[in-house]
Amino acid sequence: MRFFTPLRLLILGVALLILGVVLPLLMVVKIIESTYFLNFLAYAMSLAGTVFSTLGLAFYVRIKKNK
Numbered sequence: 001m002r003f004f005t006p007l008r009l010l011i012l013g014v015a016l017l018i019l020g021v022v023l024p025l026l027m028v029v030k031i032i033e034s035t036y037f038l039n040f041l042a043y044a045m046s047l048a049g050t051v052f053s054t055l056g057l058a059f060y061v062r063i064k065k066n067k
Contacts, residue, residue: 006060013053020046 023042027034 006056006063009052009056009059013049013051013056016045016049016052018049020049 020042023032023038023045026032027038027042032038
C-alpha cells in the first residue's frame with residue numbers, strides 16, 4: 001500500500017497551509033521572534049502545502065473519474 005494516498009496528501013497539505021498562516025501571525029503579534037529561518041520556514045510550509053493539496057486533489061479526481 002502506498003503511503004501518499006490522495007487523502008493523506010490533502011491532510012498534509014492543509015496542515016502545512018495552516019502552519020504557514022499561523023506562524024507569520026504569531027510573528028506579527030510578537031508572540032515569537034521573527035527570524036530569517038522562521039520566515040523561510042513559514043514560506044516553505046505554505047508553498048509545500050499548496051503543492052501537496054493540489055496534488056492530492058488531482059489524484060483524488062483522477063481516481064474518482066476512473067471508477
